[in-house]
Amino acid sequence: MKTNKWLLLVALSLVLSLVLAACGNKDKDEDKTAAPDKEDDKATEQPTEEAGEPDAEQVLNLIESAAIPSVDSAIVEDAVGFNVLNNVNEGLYRLNLENIAEPAMAAEEAEVSEDGLTYTFKLRDANWSDGTPVTAHDFVFAWQRAIDPATGSPYGPFMMSGVIKNATAISEEKMDKSELGVVAEDDKTLVVTLERPVPYFLSLMSFGTFYPQKEEFVTSKGDAYATNSDNLLYNGPFILTEWDGTGDSWVYKKNEHYWDADNVKLETINVDVVKDSATAVKLYNDGKKDRAGVSGDLALQYGTHEEARNESDTAVFYFKFNQERGGKETPLANVNIRKAIAKSFEKEDLADVVLANGSTAANFLVPRDFAYDESGTDFRDISGDHLVYNAEEAKEYWAKGLEELGVTELELEILGGDTELSKKMDEYFKSQLEGNLEGLKIKLKEVPFAVRLELDGNQDYDIQVSGWGPDFQDPISFMDLFVTGGTNNLMSFSNKEYDELIAATKDELALDPAARYEAFAKAEKILLEDEAAIAPIYQRGLIQLQKPYFKGLGVHPFGADYSYKWAYISGKE
Template sequence: MKNTKWLLLMALTLVLSIFLAACGGTDDKKEDTTKDDGKDENATETPAKEDGEPDAEQILNLAESAAIPSVDSAIVEDAVGFNVLNNVNEGLYRLDQENKAIPAMASEEATESEDGLTYTFKLRDAKWSDGTPVTAEDFVFAWQRAIDPATGSPYGPFMMSGTVKNATAISEGKMDKKELGIVAKDEKTLEVTLERPVPYFLSLMSFGTFYPQKEAFVTEKGDAYATNSDNLLYNGPFTLTDWDGTGGSWVYKKNDEYWDAENVKLTQINVNVVQDSATAVKLYKDGKLDRAGVSGDLAMQYSTDEEAVLQPETSVFYMKFNQEKGGKETPLANENIRKAIAKSFQKEDLADVVLANGSLPANFLVPKDFAYDEDGKDFRELSGDHLEYNAEEAKDLWAAGLKELGVDSLELEILGGDTDLSKKMDEYFKSQLETNLEGLTIKLKEVPFAVRLELDGNQDYDIQISGWGPDFQDPISFLDLFVTDGTNNLMSYSNPEYDKLIADSKGDLALKPAERYEAFAKAEKILLDEDAAIAPIYQRGLIFLEKPYFKGLVSHPFGADYSFKWAYISGKE
């Protein structure tokens, strides 16, 4: 989400200062299937045996990082909204406990045409919370509404344009929304036509923007739709109650109309907004929360606590090197200068001592434990490490760069956040770079997140601490950021060979998975080893305090942060 972790991922400023969604599970992962006893063949069962059977009262008390802005699937663009949506509604597919996209509202795996352009989905017998059936027309209506310019959806055009047939023209007002490539063949059959083969298309089907909406209900509610919990319909594991549209608390209750309700163990989840980590920890210690996020200085303090849970994430942070400012080349247009800086700071110490929250040093852009080839091999194994710390090599590159520029010293500015931890990290970079690169002076510009976004948009910076989190499971979610003139490039980086590899991955290689991944690996090598367009820093981790009786919470590496569907309480005294 462009305004949260999801898309233009809050960079360092917000990430390190805000107590993120105090519910998560192991940042993403876990499930089983059964085919007997009259159960749906795609029904799932909580893996309770090894952790104890659900017992006691199945009520949780959790915290969120902010109030809910919206639960309208066409309008949602923030982490909290997508988290809520993921637990009270459901699309054609859902991420399971192993973060694999599996049929949800779809009753079976989709049928794909040989050319990869048409998908046919058969819907299961599922109901809305008012007892009416979920139909193929509900998906048609919701997708058309999300792409309609009149709706003003932030994610509809972003997710569908260039993917679903005619979406781009419709979003630009050049074609009627009814021409979108989605058709209800009958009440339980949905056909989707794409602009091009999209290897990760079924992964997209678990994303909130693609959820169904009941046209009659939305029309009846008009402007009041999705303004509070009474003006919403639900087809997911839980319903939303006690949300007035503005308040700092809400309640999830088990949805008895949900198709897989027998495997939903929790009966109620009470959620309160808690923005301050210290407050969350106190509530946790007082027994008023079952899970609490810790950040900043508290992360190190509680990292060894017996109830601490390290939660790895798929958000990667890096330095952006701006090569042009005010129409003129900057010193960072010099390849050797960029490489020198990228290799001159110790990432392990930063992750272990400064961050101390389970974050991993990153010698890559595409994160670990995120994208896998057809054989299940992590993309990181294929692509390897890039731009590793090497102070001696950095010194040689720096000297060569200065010589090429005809100078013996440089002054550069790092644009970062204004939180205490952000400032500590920036000071760390300043110390490392000035120590290892003779003649370099680093100035620090520490500003609020909104200001940083403005400076980024105007390309008014030298070096910027930035980051990205994926919305779908594919390396291109990261690599597409740095194509020439890309909307998120904003640093005047350009490499025709890189651009071609990314374009090929969407074209000729779209249906050739092995060759496509090889292209991605080549692209990452060009971006990092050859050009040092950016300097990777770390893959984010988070620390939570979690009661030992809180079991089965599943966290996700893309899309919504977490699912409560398989969570339960066991062993609570």
């Protein structure tokens, strides 16, 4: 279902030159259903929300499904971190309730040169949480730090290479970070020079990697910067408190220094990490939490509850098949082994019985109800299905693969999460794969989300349950993940034709929407049907219980998942 805000964004995305090196939103925690912090009204069936004025204590109590790995805008790479960052800091632009980027730290719309290469931003009068002004120099410092190879930013090169002048050369250590195309003409004037016209550039300015950082504060903290809530500085609607850098709880407090503080109604948001859905629902029913995600049997039980919200999502989950581990080729380097595993588990049963939360089986990478061509056709209708469950075909591929490897059995490890739902899914995968593929033994490794990110970064796994959600509305946000050598590839997959097709969508096909989507469709077929580099599992859906007095939550289909800036409590007895 497309809404007006989608159509506005589609109109923009149709003419994108799309030169991002790797556009993707945050590696996803598969058990977001256990967290009441993911509402998606972009394509959902939501109860009608009656407007009301804040009329009670403005304290919100929420749950997250994972701890915070980082709140350093140069380092953040996950959903939880970006959501926290979105609520305690702010960039030149911010996505509003209609998911349109509007000036935030920028005082007004940017002035764009006739050739589309130069953007001039005039900053508003705004302060950091220590009372000092936010300046153009803070953006220059933050962006240079994010592109500096010494920082090791996972998103800086992705978001800037091919977009901001000299970013690619800097990320490859061929130029100094001072040559990045961003200059502070004075405290209130920021000038950004691009490599080429990028029509969606202003929407990027709402993304966390482009937030400012105060150089004096960051350097004074040294290695302690962003290690806990006291070692951070804030310029957004809230400040973070009671976060020790590792704990399973934190608190947002209204930021009185925020430039738009008059429009921030919530005074306090208490957040606890709860990985078990049953515990989350109990806390909700006991009145201790204001939202709770439900799954499995609980989803069946609460699906028709008067306070339930059926929410779709643009995150897609899949198996990543690691072809090289510890410097050695793995059995998953064999395409027939990958195809066998990819086609050997029943996705519909997983979605309907195990998840039971509105998630749907995925035979694709780019999600449904997300990207549309110039005629409004969903990309899924252009590209079709791939790697559909077929146990008999799986057995044939498995036999071929074992013969090619010269073995009769294999033991492989599945890396997954440590939440209740993650463990149920992993047991389902183990049962399906071992039941359909004779000679396969599956070991389950279930770890906290932050640990999984570390293991992924070190490419220390066989098969990983992974997920991705978009940073902006275009297939490239997913397709660019798996180009050769891509930072998010991390499984040693490489296909020359795939790389060439993705490169073409950013270059010669950039202004030819029909040809560009055809290239994406060909690339998706190579990635899935031909190579089985990954095995799609499901597109996430959510059932959330939400108290009727909780209103005004900002929900975003790309970038950070949600904003509390406009949320408030009204009608609470």
